[in-house]
Amino acid sequence: MARLEGKIAIITGAAQGMGAAHARLFIEEGAKVVITDLNTEKGEAVAKELGENALFVKQNVTTEQDWATVVAKAEEVFGPVNVLVNNAGITMSKSLLETTEEEYRRIVDINQVSVFLGMKAVIPSMQKAEGGSIVNISSMNGIVAGAVGYTDTKFAVRGITKAAAMECSHYGIRVNSVHPGVIETPMIVQEDTKAQVEEFAKHIPLKRMAKPEEVSNLVLYLASDESSYSTGSEFIVDGGLTAM
Template identity: 35%
Template sequence: MTRLNGRTAVITGGATGIGLATAKRFIEEGAFVFIFGRRQEALDAAVAELGPNARAVKGSVSNPADLDRLYAAVKAERGTLDIVFANAGAGGPLALGKITAEHIDEAFDTNVKGAIFTVQQALPLMGRGASIILTGSSAGTTGAPAFSAYSASKAAVRNLARTWAEDLKGTGIRVNVLSPGPTATDLAKAALGEEGVKAFGAMTPLQRMGDPAEIGAVAAFLASSDSSFMTASEVAVDGGLAQL
C-alpha cells in the first residue's frame, strides 16, 4: 500500500508504543516521518528501527520552543507538512480525595496544552488535503475509576477536534480523533504483567487488548485520502469497550 506516498508526517510520542507502530505503518505506506519525544535514547532506537525515511527531534509538546525546533527541521528538510499525529500522552491513576495540582498538571500539560501547541504551530506548514489526528481514549467517553484528570483531559481532546473543524473551515485541513482502548504496548505489558493483560483484555467484547499495529492501521486511514470526507469525527479502536 502506498496511500501516503510522498507525504510528510509528524508523530509526537513517536518513539514507542502506538506512536512507533504508527510511524512504521506510515513509512510502509510511503510517508516520511518525523518522530518527537523527550527521551533521546528511545528516539535513537526508534530511528534505527524505522530506517532512512525517519527523523527524530527531542523535546516536550508542552514547550513551544521545542516544537519550534521540530517544525523548523520539517521545513528545512521537507518544506511542507501533510500529517500531524498528536499522540503524546500522560496521566496515571489517583482517586478522588487524593488528587493534587501536580497530578492534574501532568495530564493537562501534555494531553491538552501539548495537543494545542502541537497543532497550532504546525498549521503554517499545512495546506489543503492535510490531516490532523488527535489521540483520544475510551476513558474520555466512559470515565474510569481513579482516572479523573486523565479522563477529563481526553474528553477535552475530543472537543478540540469539534472546535478546530469549525476553525479550519475553508482550509481543506481535516481534524479527527483516534480513541484507543486497552492497548498492549511494551510499557503496558511490563506494568500489568501477563495476568493484568488478560484482565484488561477481558473488559472488551473482543476479549483481548489491542495491538499497537491495529491502532496504527486506523491512523493511516485517517491520514490518507480514504478518509477525505471525515472531519470532527472520533474513531474508536477499543475492542468495543466504550461502545456498549
C-alpha cells in the same frame, strides 16, 4: 501507489508503543516521518531502524518553542508538513482526593495542552502544503468515564478536535480523534499493572487487548486521502468496550 506517498508527517511520543507502530506503518506506506519524544535513545533507534525517510527530534510537547523547532526541522529536511499525529500522552490512576495540583496540571499539560500547541504550530505549515490531516489520539475515556485527570484530558482532546475541525475546514485541513481502548503497549503492560490489565481484558467483548498496529491502521486511514470527507469525528478502536 503507497497510501501516504508524498506525505510529510510529525508523530509525537513515537519512541515506543503506539507512536512507534504508527511511524513504522507510515514509512511502509510512503511517508516521510519526523519522530518526536523525550526519550532520545529509543527515538533515535526507531529513526535509524526506519531509514532515511525518518528523522528523530527530541521534543517536550508541552513547550511552544519545542513545537516551533520540530516544525521548522521537518520543513528544512522534508518540506511542508501535511500530517500531524498528536500521540504523546501519559496515564494516571489516582483518585481525585489523592491527586495533587502538581500531578493534575502535569497530565493536563502533556495530554491536553500539547494538542493545542501542536495544532497551532503545524497549521501554517499545512497551509503551505495546501491542506493536511491532524489526528489527535484520545482514548475510550474520552467517550466514557475513567480516572480523574486522564478522563478529563481525553474528553478535552475530543472537544478541541471538533472545534479545530470547524476552524480549519476552509484551509483544507481535516481534524479527527482516535479513541483506543486497552492497547498492549509498554505504558499499559507494566509489571505493577500487568495482571490487572490482563484480567480486565477478559471482559472486553473481543476478549483481548489490541495490538498497537490495529490502532495504526485506523490512524493511517485518517492520515491518508482515503478519509477525505471525514473531519471533526471520533473513531473508536476498543474491541467493543464502549458499546456495552
